[in-house]
Amino acid sequence: MQPDWPAEVHQELKKAGVRVVGYVPDAGHKRLIELCHAEGTMRAVPLTTEEEGIGLATGAWLGGEKSVVLMQSSGVGNIVNVLGMMKTCRLPLVLLVTMRGEQGEFNSWQVPMGENTARVLETMGVAVRQAGDAQTVAAHVRAALKLAFEAQGAEAVLIAQRVIGIKSFQEQANAA
Amino acid sequence: MLHRREVVSSLLRDRKDLLVVAGLGSTAWDITAAGDSPLSFPLWGAMGQAAMIGLGLALAQPRRAVLVVTGDGEMLMGLGALATIGVQQPKNLSVVVIDNERYGETGMQATHTAHGVDLPAVAAACRFVHSQTITRGEDVAALRARVHACQGPTFAAVKVAAEKLPLVLPPLDGVLLKERFRKALLG
Numbered sequence: 001m002q003p004d005w006p007a008e009v010h011q012e013l014k015k016a017g018v019r020v021v022g023y024v025p026d027a028g029h030k031r032l033i034e035l036c037h038a039e040g041t042m043r044a045v046p047l048t049t050e051e052e053g054i055g056l057a058t059g060a061w062l063g064g065e066k067s068v069v070l071m072q073s074s075g076v077g078n079i080v081n082v083l084g085m086m087k088t089c090r091l092p093l094v095l096l097v098t099m100r101g102e103q104g105e106f107n108s109w110q111v112p113m114g115e116n117t118a119r120v121l122e123t124m125g126v127a128v129r130q131a132g133d134a135q136t137v138a139a140h141v142r143a144a145l146k147l148a149f150e151a152q153g154a155e156a157v158l159i160a161q162r163v164i165g166i167k168s169f170q171e172q173a174n175a176a
Numbered sequence: 177m178l179h180r181r182e183v184v185s186s187l188l189r190d191r192k193d194l195l196v197v198a199g200l201g202s203t204a205w206d207i208t209a210a211g212d213s214p215l216s217f218p219l220w221g222a223m224g225q226a227a228m229i230g231l232g233l234a235l236a237q238p239r240r241a242v243l244v245v246t247g248d249g250e251m252l253m254g255l256g257a258l259a260t261i262g263v264q265q266p267k268n269l270s271v272v273v274i275d276n277e278r279y280g281e282t283g284m285q286a287t288h289t290a291h292g293v294d295l296p297a298v299a300a301a302c303r304f305v306h307s308q309t310i311t312r313g314e315d316v317a318a319l320r321a322r323v324h325a326c327q328g329p330t331f332a333a334v335k336v337a338a339e340k341l342p343l344v345l346p347p348l349d350g351v352l353l354k355e356r357f358r359k360a361l362l363g
Contacts, residue, residue: 020235043235045264048256055225055257059197059232062217062354064362067232085222089350 006031008138020067022053028098028164050075102161199226199246209344214360224254234269262302299331
């Protein structure tokens with residue numbers, strides 16, 4: 001029996017006092033996005049590009065609120081320059097990244113960014129936590145939230161493709 | 177023709193509790209020339225994100241008026257933010273583009289607005305409640321009142337002369353800018 005990691009992550013976000021959740025949809029984040037939209041204490045904000053999530057997180061923190069940003073690994077490629085602001089200003093940041101281009105990938109176009117997601121984040125000063133199975137996702141998120149908001153760190157939790165479990169276009173379409 | 181420093185000074189006159197984000201380059205110098213404040217967050221990078229920082233701030237502080245002052249080039253780099261703001265409908269957020277139709281820091285190259293791209297029309301299509309192009313000084317005072325009225329989201333492009341002005345630089349230290357803002361706002 002797989003643990004219900006989206007529900008566990010949602011509870012971690014709630015316990016940590018996260019009030020703003022920016023996201024670019026990914027099939028792997030579908031349930032968590034729904035939980036955040038349904039959560040009265042959270043504002044779920046759909047973004048047109050992942051880069052907007054970095055601006056959103058910056059503004060929210062300046063205004064005294066905690067936020068997280070949900071994205072797929074491809075989106076990490078869209079945020080590289082603006083990550084510089086998080087480092088220069090020592091702004092807290094929590095990215096929850098669902099991985100593509102890993103074991104089980106069916107679309108070769110996802111592979112170049114998927115193979116380099118962790119490296120790109122680390123190069124830009126974001127600490128990376130690899131959640132390789134469903135049992136560990138919530139614990140990694142809890143640790144990331146604590147370090148980000150208590151020590152002004154930039155943290156990313158990479159949720160492995162095998163946790164998401166989508167292996168074909170048809171499965172992705174069916175998940176919708 | 178309007179002049180950017182006068183426009184920004186008018187917008188920030190008697191600013192009360194106003195929270196201000198400025199896009200990198202000339203608009204950061206403009207808000208500093210109008211008088212530096214801990215409740216101003218001038219950007220030195222992150223081009224394209226000024227409006228989104230304003231949105232995050234407006235959502236976190238729904239009772240405070242939030243003003244983003246940015247350039248046309250900076251706004252063009254993050255046009256999707258207008259759609260994102262349109263979905264959230266923050267009444268307390270105003271985005272004012274100081275539009276000289278130029279990339280002022282890189283050699284005064286023409287931006288898309290010099291070719292007729294209409295940013296207020298984009299903002300209106302993205303469901304901003306008020307959106308206008310301003311070419312007259314008397315309309316700047318009305319815009320200032322609108323910023324404080326919090327009946328937005330509000331957007332304006334203020335057409336200004338393309339001029340090179342003396343640099344008036346805000347603090348460069350990003351940690352200082354962040355900490356002083358939070359301390360002044362949150363105590």
